[in-house]
Amino acid sequence: MHPLHYMTIWFTGLSGAGKTTLARSLENALLASGQPCAILDGDALRLGLCKDLGFSSADRSENIRRAAELARLMNQAGLIAIVALISPLQEDRERARDIIGCDSLFEVHVATPLAVCEARDPKGLYQRARTGELANFTGISARYEVPAHPQLVFDTSTMKVEDCVDALMRSIRISHKRL
Amino acid sequence: MHPLHYMTIWFTGLSGAGKTTLARSLENALLASGQPCAILDGDALRLGLCKDLGFSSADRSENIRRAAELARLMNQAGLIAIVALISPLQEDRERARDIIGCDSLFEVHVATPLAVCEARDPKGLYQRARTGELANFTGISARYEVPAHPQLVFDTSTMKVEDCVDALMRSIRISHKRL
Numbered sequence: 001m002h003p004l005h006y007m008t009i010w011f012t013g014l015s016g017a018g019k020t021t022l023a024r025s026l027e028n029a030l031l032a033s034g035q036p037c038a039i040l041d042g043d044a045l046r047l048g049l050c051k052d053l054g055f056s057s058a059d060r061s062e063n064i065r066r067a068a069e070l071a072r073l074m075n076q077a078g079l080i081a082i083v084a085l086i087s088p089l090q091e092d093r094e095r096a097r098d099i100i101g102c103d104s105l106f107e108v109h110v111a112t113p114l115a116v117c118e119a120r121d122p123k124g125l126y127q128r129a130r131t132g133e134l135a136n137f138t139g140i141s142a143r144y145e146v147p148a149h150p151q152l153v154f155d156t157s158t159m160k161v162e163d164c165v166d167a168l169m170r171s172i173r174i175s176h177k178r179l
Numbered sequence: 180m181h182p183l184h185y186m187t188i189w190f191t192g193l194s195g196a197g198k199t200t201l202a203r204s205l206e207n208a209l210l211a212s213g214q215p216c217a218i219l220d221g222d223a224l225r226l227g228l229c230k231d232l233g234f235s236s237a238d239r240s241e242n243i244r245r246a247a248e249l250a251r252l253m254n255q256a257g258l259i260a261i262v263a264l265i266s267p268l269q270e271d272r273e274r275a276r277d278i279i280g281c282d283s284l285f286e287v288h289v290a291t292p293l294a295v296c297e298a299r300d301p302k303g304l305y306q307r308a309r310t311g312e313l314a315n316f317t318g319i320s321a322r323y324e325v326p327a328h329p330q331l332v333f334d335t336s337t338m339k340v341e342d343c344v345d346a347l348m349r350s351i352r353i354s355h356k357r358l
Binding site: 036037038040048049052062066069070072073074076077078079099 | 215216227228241245248249255256257278
């Protein structure tokens, strides 16, 4: 049996905050516990399902809507969906919650400070945003709205990834029992 | 273990040909054999992931592309994807094959004759297409290109659904052993 069915774990936060790293570690932990799951990563989605979309506000919003629809379908098929998307705006996250269902969505704010994310700059995007080469870049030239009521908040500049994942696994189990 | 992982069963054919009925019966058979699977039905997708799309040629093509990307993600997550989409054009089906991977795609032409589909007209669409209320309707005002090399062909006006599903389950198993 699959005790953790029908949930979506949604990581929101700045570029470089550690969303994908956390998503992959959580995936490993879930698979090790026998729970089928699938990662829906923003960068990966943009190479496939969302490759017709750019980075305008409308396109970013549509990108998030599709990820939410996809997560819902994954949940319906009995998978835990792990979404890793900057998803900077409250309005878009609320729409995602409507699509997925508020009982099925577990929101995690990866709240690593901007200065740390920018120092990491794993894809060189902050540098390009600072020179103006990249427009509409979250944290630099576009706003990030801090989630009002996330289920969990992590700062990967002060917490180890494995501790975050342990906390997540505990919270997911508790959250599931409550349903 | 999941012996039938990583495949997409793609039903193509006219509206009313029996694609959704076959998809649901196949889903039941797969679930009964312990195989996780998910149906990606054209009508259902248009209520969610593809609700921004209309029925122009470009939008129909994009609808098929997204279904293929979704099927690929489902396959990656260890599910059999069962796609039920009119998908009338060879070009779109070939793109779907490229996305999903030719070894993972099992194409089934539901070749029920147009006259039978039109007599069934389960959603009243043929009637609306004949009066001109619906434009670009496959079989009436838009062409259906018969698949060149489908793995299976069914005519649900002469075959029972259970016999089609039996044939499918056998073929899927054989196809899987060959991989």
